[in-house]
Amino acid sequence: MGRLPESRSGSPPRRVLVVAAGLVVLALYWSFSDLLCFHSLVGHVPVPAASAPLPIFKHSLCPQVKPLNPTKGDPLFQDIDAYLMSCEGKNWTIDSLSQAVRTPTQLFDDFELPGEDPRWDVMLDMHDFLRGRFPLVHAKLDIHKINRYGLVYTWKGSDESLKPLVLTAHMDVVPVNPETRREWDQPPFSGLFDGNNVWGRGSADDKAMLIGTITAIELLLQRGYMPRRTVILAYGFDEERGGRNGARTIGQHLVELYGQNGAAMLIDEGGQYFIHDDIVMAIPNVAEKGALNVQIEVATPGGHSSVPPAHTGIGVLSRIVALLEDNPFPAMLKRDSTYFRSLRCEAAYDDSFSDELRGYLARAISDDAALKAAQKKLLQLDENLFRAFAGTTQAVDVIHGGLKYNALPERAHAIINHRIAEDSSVAETASRYAQVLAPFATRMNLTLESFGTMYGVQGPADGHITVSTIRRGLNPAPVTPTEGSGAWEVLSGTILSSLDTSERAELAGKQIVVAPGIMIANSDTKWYRRLTRNIFRYGHIGKTDRDGMHTVNEAIKAEGYIEGIRFYTRLILNVDESSLL
């Protein structure tokens, strides 16, 4: 700014006013433009590292494929990239997500079956929104409704001999607890975009994926793309309650249409990418733990508590809980586990591990002592985390017993939640109860029925223990093939190319790595196991892009959500032209 003329009065000179007014306008523009269209502060910096040859050491620890860009769709995907980076594209895609959040598809546990409870009809509002917002998808794709609320869109490919690509998401969201409404910084169903985040229940789980996948197809249709390979969008409506009416029936429907292993690949929510120092590690989950809920009921004679036995039913149950916790399931680091492969990728690229641990993990592939040393080190670092990833867990989550302070409890029960290791099973998890409890029952003069088999004393007993399941358990998922698999190559190549070319400031100059991961929770994918071996639980979102899932202040970074749309677009094109599937 040049020298200002001296003022002859007390009021500021005219030019100062003009400059000040200009700055105010500029400031308003900046803040307003933040709302209208946010900008990446750092331009694209090419990141050649992932595509450059890796040192042999790293590559053998954690094999990487080459980034995969669509060739036939070129320059179509570049045109979509440019649109998504334009103000118009950002505003439209962000507004789509905001509007989806404003449709409060809350699913409560006390909903009756679909068709018997009108509260499900809020899902129809979501159908209406999708129909209005994505006109080409609704004009060009076949739409099939499952149990009234589930949606299956089929974008028919020109070559029916090719197995379809399936992209899934769920429309339902967990409810907002009315007691926590005041803790939300923004109203939970506002869908407000503050220039950085889209706020509200469902913004992250799972409407970013719902809107992201359908947007990718709308954008491709706008540019006249016709796929060779069929693409299916499968949207459930009760994932947060186990998917029994949504994804389960959708899965059966798709197996009827395409046969067992009839799909080329399926993508659902789950894994994400992590940014750590100079590394971005994307982790599609290729394994998923199983689950089993076990109820233990102790039945003992009731009566007045003035002459109590040494152990009431509650006392017996307490001892059982203590016994189980004193005998946790073994957790071991195994060479053929997905967890081990994840750890080796971290050892290769992520220096947050100590050199000592990285060394153990590098040698552990053939050195038993190093494998044991790595396990010991991981247990020292975080035993609970190690057990969650390497073994079957147990958590006593419910306990009930007793009715009145002067009456002996006739019944007491506890419920134990298990997450089953990828190489174990429901049967193996259940069998552990007899191993641990049968000697105890004999010692306490109790009978024991564990999953239908009798144990413990034979004669008159002081009480009875019943161990049973609540609903059928879920076996761990078959592990999705990775090394040498075409589906893995296409998926990880697409992740690399998408992140490599992203304009996100957080990703600039970083090396991108893809590592297989294990999911320790469950999603709708359990209902698609027969449809394809190539199930990837991966949402292409950064770990720090999401917050507040299943609690207050759920929000998602708009940049992360838009990067997801870039990824889905590339994936559809790559899968379409790939000969590896």
Ligand SMILES: [Zn+2]
């Ligand atoms: Zn979800």
